[in-house]
Amino acid sequence: MSSLEALKQKVDLHELADRLGMRRASRNGQGNGMYHSPVREDKHPSLSVFSREGVQRWKDHATGEGGSCIDLLLYAGVVQSVAEASQWLRQVFSLPEAAPSMPRARQNKEEWLASRCLQQSREVEPYLINERGISESVVTYGRNSKTLGYSSYTSSKPAGDVFHGGPAVAFICRDLIRRNVTAVEYRYFDPALNGGVKNHCHGQKAAAFWCLNPGNLKAANTVVLVESPINALSVETAIEQCSSMRDWASLAVLGASNVREKEWHLLQGKKIIIAMDNDPPLDQPGKREGFSPGAEAAWQIHEQLLALNIACHLVDHRRWCDLNDVNDILREKGVETLRRSLINLEPWLIPGVSGKKDKRRPRVNLPEHDYTRYWQFRVREDFTSFQREVTSRNGETRLVNEDLCGFRIAALSSIRIQSAAATMSGSEDSQPSVVFAASVQSARHGQRLIRQVFTDDQLYNPDRWRSFGGAIYKPLQFSRMLNILERATHIGGREAVNFVGVAWRNGHLSVNEGPDSYFTEPDKQCPYHNLQFPSGAVADAAPVIQAFQATFGFNAAAQLLCWSLGTHLKAVLGFWPHMVLQADKGAGKSTLIKRLENTIGFTMFSGQSLQTEFRLVTSVSHTSQPVGWEELSARRSDVIDKAVALLQETYQYTITRRGAELTEYVLCAPVLLAGEDVPVQSLLGKVVRVELTRKGALLPDDLPRFPLRQWLQFLVRLSPERVREMYWEHLDYLKGFCSSNTGKNGVSRMVANYAAMAVCWSLLCEFSGLPGEQDVMMVDMVQSMNHHVLETSNEREPWVWILEIILGEIDAGSFPRPYKFETNGDDCLLYIRTPHIMQHLSQTSALRPKFDALPVKSDRVLKKQLIKAGVLARENDDRERRIDGKRCAHMSGLSLNRLEGYGLSPMLPDDLAHVGSGVCNEQ
Template sequence: MASIEQLKLRINLHELAERLGLKRAPGGDKALYHSPKHEDKSPSLSILQDHPKHGTCWKDHSSGEGGSCVDLVIYVRGGTVGEAMRWLHEAFGIAFDKPEAKEQERKGKLDYIADRCLAGRERAREYLKGREICDAALDAAIATRSLGFNDWTSQQLSSGNVGYGGPAAAFIVRTQETGQIVAIDMRYLDPAANGGVKTQTQGAKDGHGWTADWRKLKRAHRVVVVESAVNALSVDTCGIPGTASFAMRGIGNVQHIDFSFLQDKQVVICFDNDEPIEEGKPRAGHRPGPEAAWALHERLTAMNISAMLVDQAHWSADLADGSTEHQPINDVNDYLRLRGAQKLARALETLEHWLIAGLAGDDKVKGKKRVFLPSHDFAQYWKFRVRPDFTSYVSKMNKNEETEVETPVINDLAGFRIASLSRVSVASATSTMTGDPDQSPTVYFAVSVQTPRHGAKLIRKVMLDDQLHNVDQWGKFGPIWSPAPFKRMVNILERTAHLGARHAANFVGLAWRDGQLIVNEGPDCYFTEADKQCPYHNLTFPSGPSTDARKVVNAYQETFRQNAATIPLIWSLGGHLKALLGFWPHMTVQADKGAGKSTLIKRLERTLAFTMFSGQSLQTEFRLLTSISHTSHPVGWEELSARRQDVIDKAVGLLQENYQYTVTRRGTDMTEYLLSAPVMLAGEDVPVRSLLGKLVRTTLTGKKGPMMPDDLPRFPLRQWLEFLASLNRLEVLAKYRDLRDYCLSRSRASGSDDGAMRMAGNYAAVLLAWGYLSEFAGMDRDEGGFPKDLLTEMNTHIAETSADREPWVWIMETALSEIDASNFKHPYTFDDVDGEPCLLVRTSHVMDHIAHSSSLREKWNGLPVKSDRVFKKQIQSAGVIVGEKEQERTIHNRRVNYLSAISLDRIKNFGLAVAIRNDK
């Protein structure tokens, strides 16, 4: 499709005005046009040629509106920018490009029906005005091309048969983001002609609702949710400031629509006031409308969206025969027709004041109750009254002795409203990470509260069983003026713990719940101490089109040569495969000063909503632990080498544990921490010798390229995780095994080097993530040479760390340094054994010296090997001991036996050396 600038160049505005049917005043080429919005005696719309600021444009001087050709189409015809551009293409014969043609072909049927409906939209006005809907509401719906009229009839069927059709108001359902038409709902003026069917839908029914104007709904701070589009227009007729309407298009949509667009809005639910189903019929005693409202209330509350129900207890009308009986008013439009817009507006602002939404405090409501309350609870229940963010209670009833009328005395109870108290079963760590059946779930209670300071957003807190009746816990939400009645109220609310009860997983990322892979975000978790237990406890993953993934990858491939920046990007994205693989390696980013490390990390933070913790925030073991808990989304530790040695040792110990996952508990409450996050270690010298078998790395020095563009989109992480959740675990594991064999076959390590084989397995995991990302983003697997560069980095890493991977090398390095410094007090000597110069020393003496030297205490604490037996076995396996038997020598006039002959030539291959003293 041509851009707006291209259309402005190709389309003459005078010709466009003529095609749009604008009336022009006499006067030749310089004459003005009459406004299409109102009757004007003198023309007020002018077309300006070569405007110094805007070029060729138009302006309606009566309203102040103006703009380009696209704006003029919207001004006259209504609709969205995309629809206006599409109309211009068709009206002026400008060809669409191929992708647009495919899009037109895919949704052509609905577009064709919608165009027919929009052509007769004024006939819909006649019908809806008969239902007391005002012109302003109809004008708004027509301007956004959401309302039309359809008079199609079947040529094969006769009148009176289902599917015949006939005159019908048409409600055009569009998506919020793009305005694309997804369905058209018909409401027939004469249902009998259509076989008694009142409504019919073309397109998708589930998952989409209708509103007259998505932009108005986005700006609104209150949204009234109703069942049908006619009811939504009835709400719009009231003209309530700051209020928009949304139609569910049937109560079955309660479980299908994504209500995230209602975040931070006060929702008012006003479904049909249905009578109980008659005895003898299925579901006798149930009321479909109110029960659907209860279900919607539960869904919205679980999403931390404040929702209240309209009080329909007094929605009744006098019968036409003049009897004293009353019949219920069924829906919003019925109320509008009987009582008028002003009274409907007041009715929509009259919200239920009962403590439990949908449960009246009297016995006047018919049908099935939402919750059963025992008589002793029900006798107290009616005393508690709520407003959206406030709670009161009736302390006593004053009786007028003359009239005998009782008046309640209402006292303040709490400065907030308890929206729900629900029981939550949280899966165990093992079940969350492996998908195994859960044998030990933990039960918590999730409390959602609305407070004045947070507006319409509910605040959620997770409480333990023994915290529910602790007023101090509730006092954290706001003031409580009468603790005793408040405790009685909480006791009643315990009866509702099953409402909204749910299973959950306390994990941010890709996790298992009830044996199924799910995408779990921060708000989906139920932590007792969220800010301590998970660094991403309030994270919502960035979302966007999957086409953005390729843009991001290409930008990272260009900014550093040899895919040096792409490796940490793929490692970060692949961390969520831990739920499928059972492990994920950590990463080190090595770079000299000025190599671009800090810039790259900041871009990763922006691209992936990734958190890099400063060294200052990692000074204690507890802070280290809280930074890696309950998530597979990676975190970063900056300049770990600059911390104290004891902090480094604790950090390395934690990293050993969360290569897979480990559960630990801290504090007097035994709060659970699931150590699982992959960690990126950045710095010039990352002290991770004992972690080499659990790391991958990238080196940035000397590879810097051009800067990434500032307008680079964020990676569509939500869509990526949903893609991973659709994978089959067995297929993923099989593919990983094949890639591990592939990496081993191209590794420079020998088959006997277990540490190098493990490193190759780590790089195979990153290569697996690259393969799935290529499939997700529609890229070639060899794009940018990533596999080749990753294998090069792997082999360089293996070669440079061949000595560092063995703990015996670290021990010998320390011992030889002590010998050079003349600090080694145990007997040793230099001599030839089997023709090779050797150092003869007892391995037990080496371990004793390191263990008992105060200057070497930190090194001893950091050693993974502390046993003489294991140390000796490692140096034997490394082949640096000469001879099969232990040696015996006289040293300083003492006969010393059980000496190991360590070849000085062989240890040079491991980067070890010692100064030979002649007196030895």
């Protein structure tokens, strides 16, 4: 047992909660109920403590957070890392120190600076409390959360020079998930000492955020985005003192120029209020003259959040008078005025475009005939109104609000969709298309924006808007509103790729998720149209891979995982094989697939959902994320034939259009075929195979999800030339271990499929940190390849399938055309005409479905394949034979000895002197 697990068993959670000052509710007159949350004010207790497998656990039922004593300390904000939590518990509970198992990782520069600044953190209180008006309890909370520190560093430069330094508040920026230090932002008490420079940052400022406590941010429903940490502390002061803002949090972006490089996914599901600085317009001549830097930063954030379907609002700066930022309002007007300023949002139809002209340049220049009507449209969070002037009998004019529609159009954006050919191949795009994406907020969907894609002829169709937005009370005014919104389609406009996975964008590889795509019919066009790839720490990759290696013998499950993760290499290699997963009943196939679904976000389609050709098409379109087809062999023969034909096309990619509107489908998803007998005879050169035989250890229940998003980001950073070079190296390697002649087309393609999987395994070792010399996996992969090649040596050519059917017809006496068996030394020849073979297949009703599924339809191609296979007695054999008293010309003699090498053995007559057709015999 590790020292950390032993620590979790020794610490009593009830005693820990008492030491943390957590209030406990009474039950049955005694204080033995649930606890109140340590991170927020709650009316009712929501945190419970219980035992599971001999170890105490806790859970906050309001937020879903839970875990061990370590997690409770992190949740309460007492510590910021597992190491700190372990040390804190050992000191408080007087537990012996654990023996060091491995040396501590060396601190980076930012962590070292943060530790130095935290030692004197109390020195920031006079500046923040007295000069900036921040609440003392907020400052204390920041110091305890280790996000506020103090620096007195001065350089050798004289006072007044840039970078001299001086007393400063150190705002310690931490990763909002792992909570390690990413940057340290200094705010100098006296900027004049530092040459007039107010701020200085060490670390990754462009991508960093600052918040008072990451746990509060995660639990908040409303987040206020501000420029500087000082403003964030001002918002936290208002939150502390206003009961109506208890579920709010603040987040600083560290400057107006850093907003384009932020990772905004963590804000999904929350209401965002953007409160950038109220900067005056620039007066320098140039393109940006008249624009406000703070307003421009707010517009950029607004566009990025819209792309992620996050509901966001801009504060109305008209109520700020001449005050510049949130902290100015707090100091000069007080907490209540600050609260009103934050809830006072812009009412205008186009965010950032005021209905009243001022000295700033507008975000959008509306023509006069639109601007005179623009002021009439007013929006709230999820509702739109229409104002009109009403004149009373005494001549007085007043404004009346009328309901327009029961939702808010957050944006109507023009989207340029890259063509499918450019998406899959990386070639120059010559056939882009343009659609319009409408992002709508309605009451029933809360803070999540709903997006719909329109073509030109659909934009003014009110039924389309009602189907996903809601009620439209005034259709005429609604159409006029759309006409105005057309002027602002460049807001949120972007170039997009209708693809989920790794694809080419403008000639470069990129990761595209479901919300990044703009399908006109998403439910039909892509099975992953709303997929967001599982994300996590890269360190989780190795445990997942090792668990899959251990769960079945011969690395069978690990090969399945490797195939599933390698499908996204299709954009680089140009192909990816399908996977056949074979297992006996009760071998654990279904359980393994379910765990794979949870691990990588994989979807397995049941047989009931694959009953028509259209459903098959929609299951493999516009994605490189693999899909699964369950028990294809149990479907009807016509469904199987259509499915096999579709798999032939998705080995690389095919573009098709269906329906009256010619909706585009890009057929490209690799497919997992699961079952005991998968009918893929015609797909042998386009599949890899793995068989579950020997069971190993069960996959742990607490196995983390594979960090798929980080894996895909790793792939797109690779050079395509390097990946292709690795492919050729692995292909040469596997050819050297192949048990069959790789000069044959069928064998060479099968080896190429396994070489693609081998490339993925090498990249997985590099990504996860597993030792690259894991020869066991490569040995098992070579073994699977050789078994596959040898077992299918007689099934890879279409002529084998055709003769297998015809010989069965001859054995059953159902072949009505002339044929003859004849001895030839130690061999026996079957004389038959190839045109008769193809005629029988195409004209016999029972065989017609098989004929339709064959890749060979003409006797000329069949004859050519027979010659190439060497099963004809003579290469140019074209003989005449007498059968039933008739002269039959152009007969081909098939050597039965050579056919037997391909597993083809017809029933021979007892007396070869009396051989004939299925109609009559020649005496």
